[in-house]
Amino acid sequence: MTKPDDYIAGHYTAAATVKSTRRDLFFLGPQNARLIATLVSGSATKIAQFDTDCERIVKALALLDASEAGHAKAEGEGGNLDNQ
Numbered sequence: 001m002t003k004p005d006d007y008i009a010g011h012y013t014a015a016a017t018v019k020s021t022r023r024d025l026f027f028l029g030p031q032n033a034r035l036i037a038t039l040v041s042g043s044a045t046k047i048a049q050f051d052t053d054c055e056r057i058v059k060a061l062a063l064l065d066a067s068e069a070g071h072a073k074a075e076g077e078g079g080n081l082d083n084q
Contacts, residue, residue, distance in 0.1 A: 007023075007051075007054055007055045007058045007059075008058065009058045009059045009061070009062035009063075010061070010062025010063075010065050010066065011027055011028050011029045011062070011065065012025070012026065012027060012028070012058045012061045012062055012065075013025070013026045013028055013058065014026075014039065014054040014055070014057065014058045017038075020041075020044075020047050021040060021041040021043075021044055021047065021050065022038055022039065022040050022041070023038070023039045023050075023054050024037075024038050024039075025037045025038070025039055025054075025057070025058070039053075039054055039057070
């Protein structure tokens, strides 16, 4: 099974480049797209591991966003207990 060209989770994408040892990491939020970084593999012979790592990075960023959004929503609904 081959890996996809791009890994997408939430607002994040790790896009394939012309070099198999590099992927561009983008944030693609509503009306706010930007390049965050270029991910570079430490090994030209371990591309499968690099692909797996890129997929994990994208998923972790999306989970962090979801967690922060849930936390912000909870504070807005119930008030911020730190300030009471």
